[in-house]
Amino acid sequence: MYMACDNPGITNIRKGILVPMIQKCYVVWVGRTPGIYETWDECKSEVVGFPEARCKGFSTLEQAEKALKDGWEKHWGKKDQKYKADIKYPDEIQKNSIVVDVSCSGPNGPMEYRGIGLKEKRIIFERGSFRVGTNNIGEFLAIVEAIRHIAKNGHYDTIYSDSQVAIGWVRNKTCKTTLERSEATKEIHAIIDEALEWLRKNKYSCKVIKWKTTQWGEIPADYGRK
């Protein structure tokens, strides 16, 4: 029996480590007998070989009941919010931590990043979208923002990032981005410069450590767009 996470959309799936998405209700709008089914097998037998059949999986009975009333037109081909299974992380992982990640649509942006409290699965900060920025710049700014959050508010003692590059930049208090300084990039560079200045002028005691993606699956702050 899976427990529904009350903050869907910020946990991730990795076979063998994390549990798959909860999808326990299947709505059949157009099939042999329209209604709600508990398994894919049942659902399948309602729709296979049925012309123009319409069905879809949902996480909760409530969602499914609403979707059945809505009709398939409102849900077909759309991404409804799916609840993810709650996750048991390995003991090795520091639970009193903020996990961060970036999402970068193109090589130079748009870029956004966020930090999430691992234990509470709560979004602590979200920044962007920045018109220009690289993956590594976003990973870097995310870590610095998490450090500053902890320096100011306490509550956490560890930051996880999956970025070898950004962890290094933070450690060295330097940003070796290849993104040229130009009129088009001056905004993001100003933000980087301010972050570096804070790092160099302030002390902090939280640890910044590597999220071991190959062992633990995608970092829970991941945007799930890959």
Add this chain to the structure above:
RNA sequence: ACAU
């Protein structure tokens, strides 16, 4: 090669 490693991490994104």
Add this chain to the structure above:
DNA sequence: GAATGT
């Protein structure tokens, strides 16, 4: 397939 980085 491409780019950002050590």
